[in-house]
Amino acid sequence: MITVKNLTVKIDNKVILDDISMNIKKGEFVGILGPNGAGKTTLIKTILGLIKPTSGLVYIDNMELDDYMKKKGFYIGYLPQHAIVNWSMPVRVVDAVLIEKVRPFGLFRRYSKEELESVEYWLDMFGVKDKMYSYIRELSGGQQQRVSLARCMIHNPEILILDEPNTAIDVVYNTKMYELLKGLASEKMITIIMVSHDIGAVTKYVDEIMCLNVKLHCHSKTDDVNISTVFKEVYGEDMEIVVHGDGCKNCAINKAEK
Amino acid sequence: MIWDILFRALVVGVCISILLSLISYFVVVRKMTFAGVGIAHSAFGGIALNFLLGFAGYLLPITFSVLASLLIAFMYKKGKMSEDSAIDVIFVFSMAFGVFVLSLSDGYSTNMLGILFGNILSVTRYDMVLSISVFVVGFLFILYYFSHFQIMSYNEELAYISGIKVDRLYYLFWVVLSVVIVLSIKLIGIILVNAFLVLPTLVGLNLSKGYKGIVAFGVLSSILSIAAGISVAYYMDTPAGATIVLAFVVIWLFSIAYNKIRI
Known part of the structure; x- marks a missing residue:
């Protein structure tokens, strides 16, 4: 559904995204994690055509982005950051x-x-x-x-791109929202890309996790990711995963905060 | 003779006030009121150059103003400096350039006063015809693209994804604004024209919560202030531009009072 090939974005000669390649299938719910300044928002804006890449290409449904937009237009639902x-x-x-x-x-x-x-x-x-x-x-x-x-x-979009959708949403509705999004992906076959800092929810609800910090450090099924190792590489902090019985089976807590 | 002058002023006033009140809605909701001030003042350089070179008509002032506003818009889009800073630089340059150029021409003080505060006697039949033409084009343009500008004001990224040529419309908006401002200078003047970029929407916001009501009340209050201002100026022999703006301020105060009573 969405293919990104060797995508590099430089702004004012600073590398924001470095040689990103990925493939997202129809109906997949993908969570993008990474620290502040990792290029998460830049990546989704490049997929949407809001930022021109320095090099590399984005294909949606085997079409270049411009052709897809011309042909299908409204088939992408985009939720920008609340503040803008x-x-x-x-x-x-x-x-x-x-x-x-x-x-x-x-x-x-x-x-x-x-x-x-x-x-x-x-x-x-x-x-x-x-x-x-x-x-x-x-x-x-x-x-x-x-x-x-x-x-x-x-x-009725084919693709949903959400930049921190849980901003300002309370804890109770947060869970409902993630469940609803998961349902939209699996039942209506909507491809969802979600940027979030909510590590617990992302690891629980999405099908695939992408860990980004200028480079793409991992892109794999949630269950296959060694979260501790990847997060240490991406966030640069020693992380420990605490598995609870119910609710959040994969929530991560920074050791320093314990 | 006097009725001719009043009629011409009324026609020009109604045409530009409707356009400016429509533009005012987007200027206020996008928090671009300083842009209006900047563009109005940037027209000063072009008009002053007109006097020095002995030209009549609007070609030079409109060209000067449009270029200045596009420069402001470009600097803002490029993000090299904040919109306010960009406006400030063009604004002070144009004012300084205008004063410098006017000082080289005859009738420095008279011309200066006319440009800054307007002169109803200078509104000609040609101005009236031109205002009607610009009104028709500008009115259709803003109404046609109203929902385009609405989504651009809400979030430009969504506008882009909706297939709107955001940059093209953004620059066209500034061009229309600068043309209307130049046309309004004879009647209202550079200093006072800013009132029409802010007050219509402020009145509308006091009388309505929704955009349709805000725009409608903005247009009505603008027309009312033009009619009341010209009438009072005629009977009291006061400067038309200043009287129109004072009438608008009174309408705005009434709208505040109404808003307080309603709450």
Whole structure:
């Protein structure tokens, strides 16, 4: 589904990504882990065509990114980092969910019954249906993030790219969100790439883990990864994995914090 | 004769106020109000050059203003300096250049006052026809691309992924803004035109929570301030530009009062 070949990104002569190659299959749920400045956001922005690579190529469905975008357009749902969205815009939740459905003379647009039903469905899935006609600036950070997830899904995307989706989301809803995403990947065959610092959740819910720190240190099935070794290499810290009976079978705790 | 002047001023005022209030919505929600100040002031250099060279018309001021605004936009896009810093550099350069050039021409003080605060008597039939033409093109442009600008204001990356030519529209927005500002200078003046880039949306925000209401109240309050300002200026024999802006401030104060009562 997504193939990245020898991708290198340099910004102001600084190497941000170094010779990254990977292959993600349709319906796979992939978690990207790495320390701050590892190039995680740069990698997903390059896959989305927001950053031009210095060298290397991105293929989606065996098409170059531009061709895929021209052919399929809305088939990628993208959730940018919470902080870079203008949440002070005077729009309601329904407007925000449908904001990518750009139309000429959009000031006068009226939403169709199908559009409103679809918005209602996805807001319900993410637990914020009651906020459909609220203004986005009046929502909490976690609710805004759930609205963004509903926006990502409104076009029935083939690919979901999520940059720290759990930002501002409370612990209880976090678990529901990951389960929902896992369900979307396995049942609707949506390919999901998720950047997160939530090591416990990533190791529990995703199919494959990618550990990134400028270079790709590992890309393999969650169960096959020797997390302690890889994290030591990527984060540069001695890590220990503590396995609990329920809830988080693979959560990692930094020794220093113990 | 006086009715001709008032009619021309009213037509020019209504045309530019509607356009500026539409632009104002995006200027305020994108927190680009300083950009308006910068672009308005950057037109000063071009108009001053017009006086020195003895040219009439808008070709030189619009060219100067558009180039300055594109330079601001380019510097911002490249991220080499913050938008505010980029605006500040162009703004002070253009003002200094304008004062320097005007000082070399005859009628320095009169010209300077007219440019800074507007002069209703200088609004000609040609200005009226030009304003109507720019209004038609600018109005259709902003309304056609309204939801494009809306998503660009929400998050530019989403706009890009939605297939919008973000950079092209971004630069076009600045071009339209600079053309409208140059056209409004005769009536309102460089200093006071900024009111029309901020007040319409501030009034709208006091009267409505949604973007459609904010835009509608912004347009209505702009038209009202133009009509009230020109009428008061005529009966009290005061400068039209300043009176229009004062009328707008009064409308804004009423909108604040209404907002407080409603809460």
